[in-house]
Amino acid sequence: MTKAGTVTVAGRPNAGKSTLLNRLVGQRLAITSPKPQSTRERVVGLITDDNTQIILLDTPGLLEPAYALQKSMRASSLKALEDADVIIHLIDALEGTVETLAAAAALPADRAPRAPTILTFNKADGLSAGRRAALLTENPGAVVISALTGDGVPELLDRVRALLPEHPFYYDAEDLSTQNMRFFASEMIRETALEQLEDEVPYSIACEIEEFRETRSPVYIRAVLHVERDSQKRILIGAGGSRIKSIGTRARGKIEALIGSPVYLDLHVKVLPNWRRDSAALRRLGYRVE
Numbered sequence: 540m541t542k543a544g545t546v547t548v549a550g551r552p553n554a555g556k557s558t559l560l561n562r563l564v565g566q567r568l569a570i571t572s573p574k575p576q577s578t579r580e581r582v583v584g585l586i587t588d589d590n591t592q593i594i595l596l597d598t599p600g601l602l603e604p605a606y607a608l609q610k611s612m613r614a615s616s617l618k619a620l621e622d623a624d625v626i627i628h629l630i631d632a633l634e635g636t637v638e639t640l641a642a643a644a645a646l647p648a649d650r651a652p653r654a655p656t657i658l659t660f661n662k663a664d665g666l667s668a669g670r671r672a673a674l675l676t677e678n679p680g681a682v683v684i685s686a687l688t689g690d691g692v693p694e695l696l697d698r699v700r701a702l703l704p705e706h707p708f709y710y711d712a713e714d715l716s717t718q719n720m721r722f723f724a725s726e727m728i729r730e731t732a733l734e735q736l737e738d739e740v741p742y743s744i745a746c747e748i749e750e751f752r753e754t755r756s757p758v759y760i761r762a763v764l765h766v767e768r769d770s771q772k773r774i775l776i777g778a779g780g781s782r783i784k785s786i787g788t789r790a791r792g793k794i795e796a797l798i799g800s801p802v803y804l805d806l807h808v809k810v811l812p813n814w815r816r817d818s819a820a821l822r823r824l825g826y827r828v829e
């Protein structure tokens with residue numbers, strides 16, 4: 540008898556959702572960042588053991604959308620909540636605010652997600668023992684974890700397993716994701732840009748993979764980083780091309796670690812004016828547009 544199903548990790552920006560996906564999959568698949576709103580669409584991780592297969596969905600943080608990209612992010616979070624057999628509602632325990640998922644998602648009570656939800660407090664490594672005990676007393680049935688250290692994660696997995704339906708596996712036991720390397724390569728490049736840039740620039744970057752030739756050695760990848768304005772393009776390129784070169788070198792290393800072979804990364808910068816507010820541009824970049 541096997542169990543299998545979709546488990547959606549949802550919550551506010553910066554709760555540690557992507558860190559949790561990486562911890563559970565055992566690979567750095569999802570972008571993580573101290574800068575909020577790093578995840579823009581659902582990221583799928585597959586976790587398979589002898590008798591359980593979890594299709595884990597990492598989602599963009601729930602927030603009030605202000606422009607088209609954020610609307611798209613919200614739509615993909617809500618879709619992942621609808622698709623869930625089990626929901627992990629992740630809350631940053633250091634933040635203090637405890638709310639229902641319907642409140643975090645700004646959904647009316649009659650549209651609250653239906654799947655069973657495990658209230659999960661993250662960042663236990665920063666909690667005092669007293670605060671941890673108080674959280675568990677005040678929120679019966681909650682789980683306290685650290686996605687960073689792995690503390691409490693086995694207990695969370697046990698809780699998820701207990702709620703999963705009986706079902707044959709959907710995917711091969713060896714598969715790590717249902718998304719392709721093209722997607723993860725573009726995410727690694729965007730993550731590196733997030734690490735190396737400040738202020739508004741990281742939020743204005745989208746990465747498009749124009750060519751991905753796995754049959755070549757080294758693997759050939761041509762990617763474009765789109766920004767919204769000329770001034771951002773200048774910052775991204777840097778003096779004498781130093782910034783884009785450094786992003787390229789670091790991102791190449793991450794992609795090589797993920798695919799396990801040498802990569803030639805051909806990285807370009809272009810201006811796609813105001814793409815974050817433009818549905819046609821969003822669609823072209825592969826974001827969900829309703």
Ligand SMILES: Nc1nc2c(ncn2[C@@H]2O[C@H](COP(=O)(O)OP(=O)(O)O)[C@@H](O)[C@H]2O)c(=O)[nH]1
Binds near residue numbers: 551558662665686
């Ligand atoms: N101290 C601590 N920091 C964490 C933990 N989990 C995530 N973080 C940090 O919180 C920030 C946001 O993490 P991320 O996974 O990108 O959050 P997301 O926006 O919910 O996907 C990053 O700087 C992470 O390193 C944790 O368990 N403990």
Ligand SMILES: [Mg+2]
Binds near residue numbers: 570577597600
């Ligand atoms: Mg994230």
